[in-house]
Amino acid sequence: MTGRLTLAATPIGNVGDASARLREALEQADLIAAEDTRRVKDLARRLDLTITAETIAVHDHNERDRAADLVDRAAGGSWVVLVSDAGMPTVSDPGFRVVEAATAAGVEVDVLPGPSAVLTALALSGLPTDRFCFEGFLPRKEGEKASALAALTAEPRTMVFFEAPHRLAATLTAMAQAWGGNRAAAVSRELTKTYEQTKRGGLADLAQWATDESPRGEIVITVAGRPAEAPTLETLVAEVLSRVESGERAKDAVADLATTSGVPRRELYSAVLAARGGTGK
Incomplete structure (x- = not known):
């Protein structure tokens, strides 16, 4: 077989999503380049596979x-x-x-397609x-x-973001301030795992939920584009x-x-x- 480079998608949570082609690649490759060699070896163990190939780490700090x-x-x-730790290599x-x-x-x-947090969250979002x-x-x-958010103000397409759980509330709040609290969005976490959850609503409501609940796990935020x-x-x-009437200054609401x-x-x-009879406070 001639030499080649294969990008292989790995499960984003549920090991049952591993494809037959991924199994074959892990068993028959000559060299496996993994974001974290420990993670790919653990994946092989859970798949009941034996890796005989040389395995080296390729991550953000040494890829070049x-x-x-x-x-x-x-x-x-x-x-x-x-392979990356989860999902498709090259995608974040x-x-x-x-x-x-x-x-x-x-x-x-070539590519061995498979699980994608981006597409999974997009499909679940309802957007x-x-x-x-x-x-x-x-x-x-x-x-x-x-x-960055201001640059996306006029974006008409549905937008998908990754975020760390400890920054989720702040990011949703910033999005609400940039695009309006009523902008439709969804937050998905722990996709394909035991505690998978997708919360849908306006950005302001989601920001409050994230503040109150402090959701954990790997997070994907999906936000509707600007209405046509x-x-x-x-x-x-x-x-x-x-x-x-809710207590916000008129100038702040107008600016938003x-x-x-x-x-x-x-x-x-x-x-x-004009609507307030000349009062601008």
Whole structure:
């Protein structure tokens, strides 16, 4: 068999999702490049398989250095199988640099498809799936996160994000501030595992739930894109007035809704003033 590089998807939680092709690859590969060698050996144990191939670690910190060696091994006739800890390599996991080097060298690259947290969460979300984008992890720093969310304000496609459980409440709150608390979303955790859960609702409600419940496990956030039809000025004014009655400052509510709707802030504020008889507090 000629040498090649194979990207092999691994279970994201339930080991029963391992494909027959994945089993074959783990047993017959010449070299297994794993994000964590301990994880792939544990996977083999749970699948009752015996790995005889050389196994090396390829992760974010050494992938650039290891890529050339892996490509050389494949070019020399070895079957090199690349796996991440869970799901598909290269999707928010190591693998891109290896594939890039392999394609540049003319080495065959194939894929053993399998479980995907992105697609699983998208299917469970109840949100439109005809068009979507994967945004991975948002920046950790508040300012950078706010800028990233602002750049997605006009995104019409359903958006999928990964997030750490201890940052979930803060991220959902930031999303609600950027896109409006009523924007439809879903939070999925522990997909395919015993305590799998998907919580659906508006961003503000989900942020409160995350604050109160502190959900644990691996998290995927799915958020609806910006509605195709922007709300009318009258609808926006009514939303501002409702939020003012709940204790929010009119200027803050106007700034938020102007950002998420695309309506000029001055125009919306003037309409709110008119509706309140000239009072802008």
